[in-house]
Amino acid sequence: MKKLLSPILLIGTFALSAAGHLLHWNSTLEFVLSALSVIFVAGFLGRATESVAHYAGQRLGGFLNATFGNAAELIIAVLLVKEGLFDMVKASLTGSIIGNLLLVLGLSLFAGGLKFKIQRFNVPLAGMNGSLMIVAVIALFVPAVFLNTHSIEGLQIDTLSLIVAGILIAAYLAWLLFSLVTHKEYLADPAELSAASAGAAAAGSVLPADGAETASGAPAHAEEHAEEPAWSKGRSILYLVIATVMVAFVSEWLVGTLETFTVQFGLSELFVGAFVVAIVGNAAEHSAAIMLAMKNKIGASVEIAVGSSLQISLFVAPVLIFVSFFMGGLSGTMDIVFSTIEIVAIAVSVFVAKSIIQDGETNWYEGLLLIAVYIILGVSFYMVH
Structure with a gap:
């Protein structure tokens, strides 16, 4: 029954969302249906990416999940840029960054910690992620300070934005080279290293004692009998492509309802962009990261949550600046x-997330602290009009 229910909900919500868009139903109903459809499609996307991660390894799998999970966020943002809604774009980017660092990571640590008490992942990777997050904060903080303390004209602001965006994109591409190629083993998850060691030991007929634990904290025999993926490699990639296309459609339908939804409920663009759009757009990361944490694959969960935030701040946001530049138009x-409240929210999220993950160990209480900070920010954003 469970296997049948998910495809029915996926196809059903997608079909209803399409019908609402094409037949011009009530805007609020269209928004609800589109949001539900994005969530189910993102869940499908997360499951397909998790299956691909089995073949690609946790780190590459986490990167793929973060990338395809951000597909909805990127598509929504491009459509908003096309409409000239730059403030909502920045709010959605802010919401995506803090949502991944606080909500997604917090729920993952909380759910995984309840089941496994203490979970461990690569310490050098945690340190590098923390450093990159600080760079992202600096890249947002410095232009804002210079703008508020000096008289800078519009053309100069655009030039500064494009230069900073180019530097961030270069830094992100260099990080991919460093983490996935030149220092892949150095940043590998302990679970993968222990699995490789177990494989080498088995090849040499040296098996770990029954009940022995691997570096990830799980029993050795549990590592050897890891859960098989839901689909084959080819089918997983095919479903990944299909899910991404579906996300593109429902994201466009969702954007078409945002303005009416915001006005009807008296919400600010800042709150809608930072929390409503961000939560819906990040549904893939939410589901996949939590499921992986509950399977004691905390390294992949952290890679999804933190990696997605890094991708948004170091790649997606800069790319959107170039997209707006090449699109041109009246909006410029x-x-x-970013606004002061957005920079403060991002800086607070980076500070608390870095302090929690830097030791390479997590538990459920640390996850609860991240969720608490997210709620505090959410209430603060809601009060701003």
Whole structure:
């Protein structure tokens, strides 16, 4: 029954969302149906990516999940840029960053910690992620300070934004080279290293004692009999492509209802962009990261949550600046100057997330602290009009 229920909900919500868009139903109903459809499609996307991760390894799998999970966020943002809604774009980017660092990571640590008490992942990777997050904060903080303390004209702001965006994209591409190629083993998850060691030991007829634990904290025999993926490699990739296409459609339908939804319920663009759009757009990361944490694959969960935030701040946001520049139009180029409340929210999220993950160990209480900070920020954003 469970296997049948998920495809029915996926196809059903997608069909209803399409019907609402094409037949011009009530805007609020369209928004609800589109949001539900994005969540189910993102769940499908997360499951397909998790299956691909089995063949690609936890780190590459986590990167793929973060990338395809951000597909909805990127598509929504591009559509908003096209409409000239730059403030909502920045709010959604802010919401995506803090949502991944606080909500997604918090729920993952909480759910995984309840089941496994203490979970461990690569310490050098945690340190590098923390450093990159600080760079992202600096890239947002410096232009805002310069704009508020000096008289800078529009053209100069656009030029500064494009230069900073180019530097961030270069830094992100260099990080991919460093983490996935030149220092792949150095940043590998302990679970993968222990599995490789177990394989080498088995090849040499040296088996670990029954009940012995691997570096990940799980029994050795549990590592050897890891859960098989839901689909084959080819089918997983095919479903990944299909899910991404479906996300593109429902994201466009969702954006079409945002303005009416915001006005009807008296919400600010800042709150809608930072929390409503961000939560819906990040549904893939939510589901996949939590499921992996509950399977004691905390390294992949952290890679999804933190990696997605890094991808948003170091790649997606800069790319959107270039997209707005090449699109041109009456709205001009989107600058990289975020509002004070957005910068504060991102800085707070980076600070607390870095302090929690830097030791390479997690538990359920640390996850609860991240969720608490997210709720505090959510209430604060809601009060701003």
